[in-house]
Amino acid sequence: MGATKSEPTRIVILGGGYVGLYTALGLQRMLRANEAAVTVVDPQPHMTYQPFLPEAAAGAIEPRHVVVPLRRALKRCHVLTARVQKIEHKRKVVTVEAADGHIEEVPYDHLVCALGSVARLLPIPGLAEEGIAFKTIGEAIYLRNHVMSQMDQASSTRDPEIRKRKLTFTVVGGGFAGIEALAELEDMSRFACRYYPNIEPEDLRWVLVEAAPRILPEVRETLGVYTVEQLEKRGIEVYLSTLAKSFEKGHVVLSDGTEFDSDTIIWTAGVKANPVLADSDLPLHKSGRVQATPALQVLDHPDVWAAGDCAAIPDLSVTEEDPTAICPPNAQHAVRQARHLAKNIIRALRGKPVKDYKHKNMGAVASLGLHEGVADTLGIKLKGFPAWSMHRMYHVKAMPTFNRKARITMDWLLGGLFKREVISMGQIHSPHEEFHRASGKVPERKPDDSA
Structure with missing residues (x-):
């Protein structure tokens, strides 16, 4: 049941990442009074700027500074801390599990699918038990500790x-996330x-393990070769x-027969x-992403919108060469799609024609540790310092809100003046241990518990 004429249109945004935050920021800036009510649903009360996770893990940036509090940034929106369970577009409701555990249905008139992506696990023995992902600020803090x-x-x-096992660190995945995490953490450990x-x-x-014959596929092959050479040096x-x-x-155990023990396995593959x-009852692409049009509307559902990692959007910049091409799931597209999406929703609300999204990839930058990129x-x-400087300038420009910049x-x-901090705060993972010791009930320590 849609909103009546006296009620504002209900816009529900699923996800508070790049797409969710930037879409909501655009809407709250452009919407007229009582034109629409915007609700953002995400299990975390903040947006995480993932390109800065490696520097947060390595101590170059305070972890709190790479997240944007949703309620503080979205003052004209309603933020619901909840996890999406089910999407039923036929009924125009989304089922969510709220932070306190109760289940509720959230009705909508326009829906924005900005659910992003999750780590892709493979059926490798021991991966689920031993692996550590690298997509959230919690995982970055944990890895540092x-x-x-x-x-x-x-x-x-x-x-x-x-001792050898403790000092062996394994990273699986040679994309941007894996290379930057490896480079920053190795830099930190060497400094320590x-x-x-x-x-x-x-x-x-x-140790870096990559299934493909090269790393960093987003940049030209010569830069991938250069990166491998720098890492091996x-x-x-x-x-x-x-x-x-x-x-x-x-x-x-690796496919070439190499075997070794490692208490740290970072999975970014x-x-x-x-x-x-x-x-859900939304049309899906063969990749599992929502099938969307170039205008960022879900196929055959003009009141459902999608962008970012969870959406299969035709890449109009290359469709002449490859008609089946879709936009790659990266931050560059997510941010630009979100800004375009907010404008298209405003156009739709006011009865104006929506416009197609088209953006040619501007390239990529990657940090390889302090002063290297x-x-x-x-x-x-x-290469080197100029690339590292460009990496920092680009991402601080793209970071949402002046406060975080x-x-x-x-x-x-401050890091340049006083050097990075190299200290473990592992006690945050076992805050009750001192109480247990005081009571005489010392819990059994797991192998990876911090001292």
Whole structure:
């Protein structure tokens, strides 16, 4: 049942990531008084700017500064902290599980699917038990604490095999997420060695495993080769055209026969569309993403909109060469699609024709740790410090809200003056342990618990 003439149109946005936040920001800026009521649904009360997760994990940026509080940024929208369970467009309702656990239905007149993607897990023995993803701020904080606590434990143990296992770190996936996480965390761990008299940088073993014959497919192949060379100069082992076969109990087995023990397995090998979409009555692309038109409307459903990682949108910039091409799931497209989407919704509400989305990829930039990077943008390729500088400038410009731009810039300035912090705060993962000790009931410590 739609809104009456006396009621504002109900716009429900599923997801508070790039697309959800930027669409809501655009709508609250352009909507007239009482023209529409916007509700944003997300299980987290913040948007995470994922390109800054590696620097947050490595201590270059304060973790709180890479997230944008939704309620603070979206003052004219209603923010519902809940997880989407089901989409029923025939009834125009979305079923959600609220933060306190109760189930409710949220009706809508216009729906925006901005559910993003989730980590793509493969049926590899031990992956679910041993792997750590790298998509949320919680995972970034955990990895930082975990890597530092592994060094603490390696410094304390007298068993050479345990020490070797603790100082072996494995990253699976050679895309932007994997390479930047690997480069920043390795940089941090190498820097931290100066505070451990019995750990030398040569004692650290960082391993990259990639199934494809090259890394960073978003940039030209020569830059991918250059990146591998730079990583290997730092002592990082790179396995290309290699599959991970098993991670059971931290024992890594690769398809080329290589075997070793590692207590840290970081999984960044691809993403897939949010599985909630499969439990809906919306048309899906063969990739599992919602099938959308160039105007960002779901096929045959003009009152349902989709963009970002969860949407299969024709890429009009290359359709002459490949009519089946769809926009790649990256932040560059997500941000631009969201801004276009907000304008199209306004057009639809006011009876004006919607416009198609078309954007030619401007290129890509990647950080390889402090003062190192690669960039392939506007036909120009850069390496080293210039590329690293471009990476920082681009992403701080793209970071939502002036508040976060300023805080991140200050983090960088202070880091340049006083160097990065290298300390584990692993106690945040077991806040009740001291109470248990005081009561005489000490819980059994897991192997990866921080000391």
